[in-house]
Amino acid sequence: MDVDLVVRAGRAVLPEGTRPAAVTIAGGRITAVGAVDGPVPPGVPVVDLADDEVLLPGLVDSHVHVDEPGRTEWEGFATATAAAAAGGVTTLVDMPLNAIPPTVDVDALAAKRDAARGQVAVDVAFWGGAVPLRDGVPDPDGRVDPGRMAALVEAGVRGFKCFLTDSGVPEFPPVSQPDLEVAAATCAELGVPLIVHAEDDGVLSDAPPAGPDYRSFLASRPPGAETTAVLRLAAVARRTGAHVHVLHVSAFEAAEEIAVAKESGIAITAETCPHYLALASETLAGTAGKCCPPVRSESNRELLWGALAAGRLDAVVSDHSPCPPDLKEGGFDAAWGGVSSLELALRVVWSGAAARGHTLDDVVGWMATAPARLAGLDAKGAIAVGRDADLVAFAPDEIAEVDPAALHQRHALTPYAGMALQGAVRRVWLRGTAAPAVGDGRLLPGGTR
Incomplete structure (x- = not known):
């Protein structure tokens, strides 16, 4: 195959560590990762990164709420994927709720894909929803339907999300304990993960x-809601053999329980968020930072960093959950719970990681x-032969303040406004295409692992 491009960097973050490398690209894939001073075929374009830049693989954000169709005024595929590309995220996985209809059956997935087609600047995959249904319609008094779940996997979803408490939107009801067991067992049979908003409804x-102040909001969602949920999920994962993934861990106590479950051999993983x-x-300055589960104390934050460093938590993803500014008005009891951070996630995490002695390899x-x-996106997530040529030129030492008006998301609303963050995304390649724009992204096919 003819070579399309060679990208050379004095520092490239590879699976085996950071070193100088020349990355050869052909047909959108990485075909070689060699010495930075190796030969280049005649006539092949070469991009040399600046001395202050590091070559990263394109990031994968597996927790993004793109609210199109149905709530496109909150966020849409064009704006969300433009924000992703600007932030070094070359692949995102769309959550099954907040859009209408929610992604709970094959027709809803088709509506999502139809809405996204031709609009995406990065590659996009989809999660499905495991919710109780009655006559095919989401209903708190219905039951999870394994047949619909199997059809969704066949149609392309990467796994299933469920809630153990109110999701915030009526069309995505939570699961009961029996339905949680059914959903987990079905995911185990299908070979896909069950990803769970883990706050126990009884504790809540x-x-x-x-109340309207943050202290009362924090008290309304105590750490025990997360730890109780994790204990439930670990037991379900053990009984069913499912891979259960705990979403957006905010309480360090939950990370400790996850570690205990991992050590006992249970197939459980977890994420936290920027x-x-x-x-x-x-x-916390205002409701732009309101989310569920909530942002907790400074001491809890440091313990979360420790849990991440120790491998108790596996991933950091944005949980980009935007809304129009008017839904963030009022007190903490009334404002929508979601943080918009897709474009800023890398810079936010790198700023904190660098200050605590972590490396870009960690990030x-x-x-x-x-x-x-x-x-299960085997072509993504690393600079290695056979992977998609998704690359980011990142300047780790550059510092700039966040200007909300410069962000690509639909609404200029962020809790990071005015914050000085470290790192800058200088260039992005999506499958070898430089500066990906709307229309360059693909809707990824499914398939079990």
């Missing part, structure tokens, strides 16, 4: 109600390799 029901690693309850493991593994 016993907590005091949220906002839990960067923000803190003591200094790539958390933000590219692990999410790609979770979603």
